Amino acid sequence: MILNVSTIMALDNPTTRTAVTTADKVFEQMLYAIVNGNIKAGSKISEPELAKNYQISRSTLREALNRLEKCHLIERKANVGSRVVECSIAGLLELYIVREALEGMACRQAASNMTDDEILEMKAMLAQHANVKALREGVAYYQEEGDLDFHYKVILGSHNQQLINILCGQLYHLVRMYRCQFGMNSPRATKAFDEHSRIIEAIAERDGELAEMLMRRHIAASRKNIENKIAQQKLSTSTTA
Amino acid sequence: MILNVSTIMALDNPTTRTAVTTADKVFEQMLYAIVNGNIKAGSKISEPELAKNYQISRSTLREALNRLEKCHLIERKANVGSRVVECSIAGLLELYIVREALEGMACRQAASNMTDDEILEMKAMLAQHANVKALREGVAYYQEEGDLDFHYKVILGSHNQQLINILCGQLYHLVRMYRCQFGMNSPRATKAFDEHSRIIEAIAERDGELAEMLMRRHIAASRKNIENKIAQQKLSTSTTA
DNA sequence: TCAAACATTATTGTCGACAATCTATATTGT
DNA sequence: ACAATATAGATTGTCGACAATAATGTTTGA
Numbered sequence: 187m188i189l190n191v192s193t194i195m196a197l198d199n200p201t202t203r204t205a206v207t208t209a210d211k212v213f214e215q216m217l218y219a220i221v222n223g224n225i226k227a228g229s230k231i232s233e234p235e236l237a238k239n240y241q242i243s244r245s246t247l248r249e250a251l252n253r254l255e256k257c258h259l260i261e262r263k264a265n266v267g268s269r270v271v272e273c274s275i276a277g278l279l280e281l282y283i284v285r286e287a288l289e290g291m292a293c294r295q296a297a298s299n300m301t302d303d304e305i306l307e308m309k310a311m312l313a314q315h316a317n318v319k320a321l322r323e324g325v326a327y328y329q330e331e332g333d334l335d336f337h338y339k340v341i342l343g344s345h346n347q348q349l350i351n352i353l354c355g356q357l358y359h360l361v362r363m364y365r366c367q368f369g370m371n372s373p374r375a376t377k378a379f380d381e382h383s384r385i386i387e388a389i390a391e392r393d394g395e396l397a398e399m400l401m402r403r404h405i406a407a408s409r410k411n412i413e414n415k416i417a418q419q420k421l422s423t424s425t426t427a
Numbered sequence: 428m429i430l431n432v433s434t435i436m437a438l439d440n441p442t443t444r445t446a447v448t449t450a451d452k453v454f455e456q457m458l459y460a461i462v463n464g465n466i467k468a469g470s471k472i473s474e475p476e477l478a479k480n481y482q483i484s485r486s487t488l489r490e491a492l493n494r495l496e497k498c499h500l501i502e503r504k505a506n507v508g509s510r511v512v513e514c515s516i517a518g519l520l521e522l523y524i525v526r527e528a529l530e531g532m533a534c535r536q537a538a539s540n541m542t543d544d545e546i547l548e549m550k551a552m553l554a555q556h557a558n559v560k561a562l563r564e565g566v567a568y569y570q571e572e573g574d575l576d577f578h579y580k581v582i583l584g585s586h587n588q589q590l591i592n593i594l595c596g597q598l599y600h601l602v603r604m605y606r607c608q609f610g611m612n613s614p615r616a617t618k619a620f621d622e623h624s625r626i627i628e629a630i631a632e633r634d635g636e637l638a639e640m641l642m643r644r645h646i647a648a649s650r651k652n653i654e655n656k657i658a659q660q661k662l663s664t665s666t667t668a
Numbered sequence: 669t670c671a672a673a674c675a676t677t678a679t680t681g682t683c684g685a686c687a688a689t690c691t692a693t694a695t696t697g698t
Numbered sequence: 699a700c701a702a703t704a705t706a707g708a709t710t711g712t713c714g715a716c717a718a719t720a721a722t723g724t725t726t727g728a
Contacts, residue, residue: 206505206506206719207505207506207680207681207682208681208682209681209682210505232709233709233710234708234709234710242682242683243682243683243684244683244684244710245486245681245682245683245684246681246682246683248490248710248711249493249681249682252490252493255497256496256497258589258592264447264448264451264689264710264711265447265448265688265689265690265709265710265711266689266690266691266709266710267690267709267710277588277589280587280588280589280590281589283532283536283587283589283590284529284532284587284589284590284593286532287528287529287531287532288525288528288529290528291524291525291527291528295524346521346524346525347518347521348499348518348521348522348524348525349521349524349525351499352525352593447689448710448711448712449711449712450711450712473679474679474680475678475679475680483712483713484712484713484714485680485713485714486711486712486713486714487711487712487713489680489681490711490712505680505681505719506679506680506681506718506719506720507679507680507719507720507721508679508680508720
């Protein structure tokens, strides 16, 4: 399996220390497998079977399952077992609502708390994205990577440990899972780039109120884009049927 | 130990099923102990010692510790051990920032998604708080309970499972811990009551935008109140010293 | 006397086995 | 034939012991 930039980035952040224990390694492997759909969404998890597959004890596997549960990637019921979470449209929209609130606030905090160096770094990153974009116009792949990179930097820039933990430590794995499951290749690539630019501008000008508003609109636009897509799909299927 | 309304409420919500397994029970006991300060903040957790105290195996204890970690009440380092989280002023303010974002959004969603029955229920609850308030003017205790009740109802009213999980399942235990540790007996009791009334009004009128704004101001006011207190304390200590 | 390397101790991570609980099939009675 | 019960199977929760890692104290050398 080839690990692209985003998957590596998602793990190589301050909230995630490098895996030292075997439970950590198994956790990461299962994380990839679930996010990429190798372990299907909604499927039941058999502890004895998986323990055999990874050649570890059930105790160690359960330790890994506990971490997956912390990321909201699996759900456990007492005396029944674990299931991989389902990826429903409703769940996706709920996730966008949470992101709009949290990342909006993170953006406001970033405008206050980011160092000048961090802001310069973000500007450099954006310029690099612009180059990549010019090279591969229309190919959304790199833009997607860039999108995740961008959001990550903003969140870290908030310097709010609670925000960082919730967003980077837990929710973003779910976000990536949804992106893979629904195969979203951002048709908003060019628009998103412009929106990113304006957000960084607001942060650079230390205008927290504006920065929050722009970030919320940025995420809300993505959500509405999805809602429209869904509405169109429903429309087309109902007319063809 | 007497369990007051808020502690019971905090556990008896849709996100927390009744404890069936022994690990669940130990988790709840430790939860109370940490929140109430019986297990001191910042203290190291000895697995063998605690296992002996609760008369359970280390495996079971570790299961309980995993749940505590999910609530951000303890922190684990590989091959080192677990520590109860420290309650710093900075951490408290960070928590308020997160709450402002999430509960604000929950309030907006509640304005859209609450049923008419739920709204009536909230109004009834508020009326009851008004009675209690009249009976015990100046005694902040019941108002505090009412405050938690109120916020809980709003969050559940959002009908957003992600929001409910994060706020009710994880963050609120931390909130309660901070309240106990810093002994906050809400000097804003009467003000808070009026703010609650206006928020419910906005929800009843299905005005999500206003509801979010009011909730954010409500929480931000609490935060600033604390910031002022801290500032005064610093001032007084610096002048007396 | 101090610093560094070593040895010892204690704690955490991992393992395999047993007990308690749930699920599914088969049986029995109406 | 259908429903309810009972039984068999599998799965999860819990336990105690061992291995690996970190922290402590001791010894040795300069």
